[in-house]
Amino acid sequence: MDLLKITGLTHYFGGLRAISDFELTVNSGEIYGIIGPNGSGKTTLFNLITAVYRATSGSILFKGTEITTMSSDRINALGIARTFQNIRVFNGLSVLDNVRVAQFNKFQYNILEALFNLKSFKKDEALVTERAWELLKSFNLDHRAYDLAGTLPYGLRRYLEIVRALATEPSLVLLDEPAAGMNQVEISKMIETVKDIRNKYGVAVLVIEHQMSLIMGICEKLKVLDFGVTIAGGLPKDVRKDAKVLEAYLGSEVMD
Amino acid sequence: MKVVASAKKLAVPAILLVGCALSCSVSNSNLVDRYVELVVMYVGINFILTLSLNLVNGYMGEFSVGHAVFMAIGAYTSAIITVKVFSLSLGPWIFPLAVLTGGMASALAGLLVAIPSFKIRGDYLAIVTLAFNMIVKSIIENVDFLGGPRGYLGIAKLTSLVWVFFFSFMALWVIRNFVYSNYGRGVVSIREDETAAIIMGVDTKKVKIMTFMLSSFFAGVAGALYAHLLQFISPKSFDILKSTEILIMVYLGGIGSIAGSVLGASVYTVLLELLRPLGIWRMVIMPLVLVFLMIFRPKGITGLREFKWFIPSAEKKIKLFKHKV
Numbered sequence: 001m002d003l004l005k006i007t008g009l010t011h012y013f014g015g016l017r018a019i020s021d022f023e024l025t026v027n028s029g030e031i032y033g034i035i036g037p038n039g040s041g042k043t044t045l046f047n048l049i050t051a052v053y054r055a056t057s058g059s060i061l062f063k064g065t066e067i068t069t070m071s072s073d074r075i076n077a078l079g080i081a082r083t084f085q086n087i088r089v090f091n092g093l094s095v096l097d098n099v100r101v102a103q104f105n106k107f108q109y110n111i112l113e114a115l116f117n118l119k120s121f122k123k124d125e126a127l128v129t130e131r132a133w134e135l136l137k138s139f140n141l142d143h144r145a146y147d148l149a150g151t152l153p154y155g156l157r158r159y160l161e162i163v164r165a166l167a168t169e170p171s172l173v174l175l176d177e178p179a180a181g182m183n184q185v186e187i188s189k190m191i192e193t194v195k196d197i198r199n200k201y202g203v204a205v206l207v208i209e210h211q212m213s214l215i216m217g218i219c220e221k222l223k224v225l226d227f228g229v230t231i232a233g234g235l236p237k238d239v240r241k242d243a244k245v246l247e248a249y250l251g252s253e254v255m256d
Numbered sequence: 257m258k259v260v261a262s263a264k265k266l267a268v269p270a271i272l273l274v275g276c277a278l279s280c281s282v283s284n285s286n287l288v289d290r291y292v293e294l295v296v297m298y299v300g301i302n303f304i305l306t307l308s309l310n311l312v313n314g315y316m317g318e319f320s321v322g323h324a325v326f327m328a329i330g331a332y333t334s335a336i337i338t339v340k341v342f343s344l345s346l347g348p349w350i351f352p353l354a355v356l357t358g359g360m361a362s363a364l365a366g367l368l369v370a371i372p373s374f375k376i377r378g379d380y381l382a383i384v385t386l387a388f389n390m391i392v393k394s395i396i397e398n399v400d401f402l403g404g405p406r407g408y409l410g411i412a413k414l415t416s417l418v419w420v421f422f423f424s425f426m427a428l429w430v431i432r433n434f435v436y437s438n439y440g441r442g443v444v445s446i447r448e449d450e451t452a453a454i455i456m457g458v459d460t461k462k463v464k465i466m467t468f469m470l471s472s473f474f475a476g477v478a479g480a481l482y483a484h485l486l487q488f489i490s491p492k493s494f495d496i497l498k499s500t501e502i503l504i505m506v507y508l509g510g511i512g513s514i515a516g517s518v519l520g521a522s523v524y525t526v527l528l529e530l531l532r533p534l535g536i537w538r539m540v541i542m543p544l545v546l547v548f549l550m551i552f553r554p555k556g557i558t559g560l561r562e563f564k565w566f567i568p569s570a571e572k573k574i575k576l577f578k579h580k581v
Contacts, residue, residue, distance in 0.1 A: 050455050076457035090448035092512075092560070093441060101441035105457040111466055114437035115430045121437065128438060129570075146573045168457050 002061070003028045003172055003204050004049075004080075009058035011041075011048055018044045019228045022058070026172065031198055031205045033219030033236070035212075037248055041228040042208045043085055046174050050082055051075055062172070077105040081165035082174035085208075087157045091150030095141060095160055098149050099132035102167035135163050138200075139193075155186060162193065166201060173197060175207040179214045191217045216240070224248065272425055279417040293417055297485055299525045300420035301478050304427045306505040307517035308474035311431060313503070314511030315440070316467050317447030318373060319382045322389030323475055323502045326362040328494035329392065330476025331483035332402055334358035335411050338484065351414040355423065355480040362476025363469040365392075370468035374461055377450075389499055396491040407490025408483075415485035423481060427474045428566070432514055434470060436568050443467050444512070508549060510556030515563030520556065 002025050009022040019041045026032050034042050047053045049060060051072045060068050067075050081102075090098050107128050113121040136142040139159050144152060149160060158178060165173050179190045191214055197203050209215050215222065215236065222239045224232040226248040232239050239245055282288050309323045337354040372384045397405045434440050442463040445453040454460045483489045501524075509520020527545065531538040553559070564572065 052451060052455070072451075072454040073457050073459050076455060081457075082455060084452065088449050088452040090445045090452070092448045093444050097441050097444075100438060101445050101453075101458060102456045104438060104442055104459065107438050109437075111439060114439055115433050115470075117429075117433045121433075125437065125570075164456060 001028065001064075002026070003030075003063065004206070005061040006049075007059050007061075009045075009048060009060065010056050011044060011053060012056050017228050019048065019055075019225075022225075022228075022230060024223060026204055026206055028171065029198060029202060029204050031194065031207065031218050031220050033215045033222045034206065034208045034225065035210070035215055035222060036225035036231075039227075040225040040248075042225055043176055044228075045225075046082060046176055046206075046208065049075075049174060050080060073105070076168055076170075079169070079171040080174065081168045081170035081172075083158075083161040083165055083176055083178065085176040085180065087154070087161055089149040089152075089157050089160050089164065091148065093149060094146055095136065095149050095152065096129070096132055096145040098160060098164050099135055099167045100128050102164045103128050103131065103169075105168060132167060135167055139163050154181065158182075158190075159193070162197070166197065166203070170203055172204045172206065175205060175209075177208055177210065179209060179211045182211075184213070187211055187214055188217075190214060194218050268429060272422070275421050275425060276418050279421040283417040294485075295525065295529050297415065297417060297420045297481075299522050300424040301481050301485070302502075302505060302525050303424050303518055303521035304474050304478040304481070305502045306509060306521045307427055307431055307514060308471045308478070309502050310506050310509075310511060310513070310517050311434075311443070311467055311471045313506055314513065314516070315435060315447065316443045316464070319378055320369065320385045320468075320471075321382045321503060322385035322387075322496070322499050323471075324494040324496070324498035325385075325389040325392045326365060326472035326475035327479035327482065327498070328396065328489075328491070329365050329472075330355075330358035330362045330479030331489045331494070332358075332396065332408065332479075333361040333476070334480035335408050335483045335489060336402075338412060338414065339408075339410055351419065351484065352422075355419070355477055355484075358480035359473040359476040362479070363473040366468040366470075366472025367465060369472070370465045373464050373468065386496065386499075389494075389496060393491045393495055396494075403490070405491060407488055407492075409488060411483055411487045411489070413484060413487050415481045420481055420485075423477050427477070428514060428518075431470070431474070432566055432568070435514070436571050439463060439466060447512075504546060507556050508546065510559035510561065512560045513556075513558045513562055514566040515561070516556050516558040518563075519558060523557070 004024065004026040006022060006024040009019055011019045022045065034045065036042055048055050051070060055068055059066060062078055062080060065078065067078065093101065107124050109121040109124045133142065136145055141156065141160060141163060144156065149157065152160060175194065178194065179187045182190060194205055194207065195218060198205055207219065219236055222233060222236050223230055224239060224245050231244045231248060232242040283293060305323065305327065309320065312318050312320045334354040334357060337357055338350065342350045369385060369388060373381055376384065396402050402408060442453065442458045445458055446460055446463060450460060505520040505524045508524055510516025528542060531541055534541060
């Protein structure tokens with residue numbers, strides 16, 4: 001079954017057409033890449049899927065449900081989580097709490113049980129904490145669990161964002177430039193992490209990236225955007241030879 | 257280990273019981289000066305107000321400036337109950353119920369304030385809450401049933417040290433439980449990054465409604481205690497000046513901190529009393545103290561930090577001290 005099916009998605013910022021007539025189908029457990037030069041509408045696409053913006057027209061189906069009019073937290077509850085291009089962890093919360101709060105859609109206790117510190121609250125809270133620890137351990141962040149997220153170095157904050165996204169138990173994760181600002185060693189570590197997300201947690205990944213080594217290393221399918229228009233799509237090895245893609249990245253030849 | 261664990265379990269009711277007994281014996285004996293007792297009660301009431309506003313302004317990072325309005329609603333509601341609805345012959349036992357009802361009436365008003373907060377933040381929400389404060393004050397001034405601008409008379413002195421202690425303790429315990437639950441973490445995540453919070457599944461609407469309601473509930477409780485301590489309330493007691501006073505205590509003590517609320521309320525209330533001999537100069541010295549505090553400790557005395565006792569044992573390891581905003 002199609003996990004995510006986008007058809008005819010168009011979005012305007014005033015008179016600027018940021019995304020036009022975008023089509024995309026992501027299957028369960030797939031790693032799908034979106035590339036394109038700066039300003040081509042990649043992050044806008046993520047913002048449309050997670051309802052930061054409302055699409056001007058078009059439809060986004062997730063697990064067969066129309067999500068274009070849903071609120072962001074409901075979309076998350078359905079199973080879409082994301083990371084951000086400019087890292088947005090909750091700096092004032094501890095690393096552990098960042099992962100715990102991401103389970104907001106999962107815990108069962110109601111407000112009165114929390115206010116009066118009842119047994120059902122403590123039991124559920126212990127479960128939430130345990131799950132957070134498990135995730136932090138598998139991404140080697142447990143040694144910093146009690147530190148405030150704002151004190152972590154850049155690379156660890158990137159990983160914390162991924163852990164936080166996984167804590168919401170998604171079936172699709174949107175990664176917005178996970179390897180931005182990383183060197184080759186760090187990129188190959190990130191490649192392993194993205195593979196892990198799919199293989200260990202069974203989560204489909206939609207990834208935006210400029211680092212071609214990451215894109216070519218892990219993506220099973222690719223879409224190329226330029227000025228909001230899809231200019232190419234398909235298998236990575238075909239896309240890299242596509243004339244339009246080369247033109248978008250390198251510019252067209254000047255004719256004398 | 258088991259003994260320690262069960263001792264910890266009993267700590268909360270034990271402190272509550274001992275505190276109530278102690279405050280009861282103090283107010284029934286002549287050991288403590290009546291004036292000192294009165295100041296202590298004001299500290300307690302101000303603490304409830306400060307902590308409840310801290311929930312919205314400190315933990316959630318919104319800027320609500322009309323907190324006295326919730327105090328007013330709690331004060332008037334409870335006063336009507338003790339004066340008009342139930343006669344005193346039913347005994348002072350009706351009082352806690354009146355206080356709780358006052359709190360609930362305030363919580364309903366808090367629901368009204370929560371709604372604009374879905375759309376607007378910061379300065380704009382400040383103006384909405386300011387307007388709400390003015391509206392309610394004018395309504396009270398123009399309703400004869402509530403005594404109009406003359407104020408509401410004939411309230412019995414039902415607030416005692418025991419009740420102030422009881423409700424302060426409950427406010428502290430309940431709000432602490434809230435802050436250290438996933439709802440409380442949701443509140444802080446809204447302060448840190450609201451868009452990221454909602455995308456990560458935090459039901460920000462629900463969290464905001466709950467926070468505003470909890471905050472106004474306790475402000476209402478404090479208002480009810482205040483009304484039955486002063487035995488007289490008028491719309492003027494709940495104007496912008498009163499709201500400002502609560503704001504000062506929050507920022508003096510420290511945002512996002514229960515310890516800060518304790519300190520802010522105590523320092524402000526006690527200092528105002530200590531400076532009383534200075535007469536009119538009091539209102540020059542006190543603002544100066546605030547100005548210097550804001551220069552040297554801009555986050556308040558214990559901003560974004562917490563006193564160990566106020567943190568649940570399971571959460572104690574979290575290092576709050578390194579954080580710089």
